[in-house]
């Protein structure tokens with residue numbers, strides 16, 4: 001376990017693999033922590049330097065008071081990359097993690113080898129939609145909307161398996177409400193349409209066919225902005241790294257080979 005402090009916020013970071021290995025930096029989604037990648041990692045090539053972290057307000061990182069803004073979340077990711085001396089990064093971003101990846105790729109192209117956009121878009125939802133969610137969270141907490149969120153996260157097969165679902169429900173509902181709300185505010189204010197259109201790094205995008213949050217059509221639109229290859233993961237929802245880690249692992253492995261990273 002490592003920590004990196006950015007703007008006074010201490011972030012929990014996990015690093016695995018050889019010091020000189022090709023770097024893959026993962027950023028997870030709203031209401032999840034870095035364990036969201038656990039099932040995927042065995043499907044990636046050996047020898048990678050795998051770096052995962054909990055964004056502010058999630059997992060074992062500090063939880064500043066809401067609201068957060070996307071610029072700060074991008075600065076946090078940059079602080080981790082610079083603080084750990086990461087170079088030639090392939091960044092894998094899930095949902096809000098993909099927004100952070102787009103922001104960092106635009107700000108620091110010198111750090112990047114490529115970008116994987118997983119169930120994310122240049123703009124997710126509308127400011128009004130996020131404000132409604134924030135208001136509901138302030139009233140009822142995350143538990144009050146957990147069923148609705150899990151319906152977007154997972155396809156019916158997983159949703160109907162209470163035992164398989166339980167750890168992910170716990171991960172979601174144990175997220176500090178302040179951290180969750182802070183990140184909702186950051187998503188509400190983020191629109192990377194123009195900067196993502198201008199990206200020059202190789203980009204690959206994917207979406208679960210059953211994603212009720214960032215639908216395949218939405219993700220495809222962002223992929224087209226930056227000439228990214230686009231893949232639909234059949235039978236998966238918003239977190240295909242959980243529901244279809246083998247398929248996602250194969251796609252990322254191919255991308256790492258195509259970009260000469262491995």
Ligand SMILES: O=C(O)CC1=CCC(=O)O1
Pocket residue numbers: 028029030094095096097124149152187213238
């Ligand atoms: O709608 C959801 O809860 C899923 C989601 C949107 C942005 C994110 O990171 O997760």
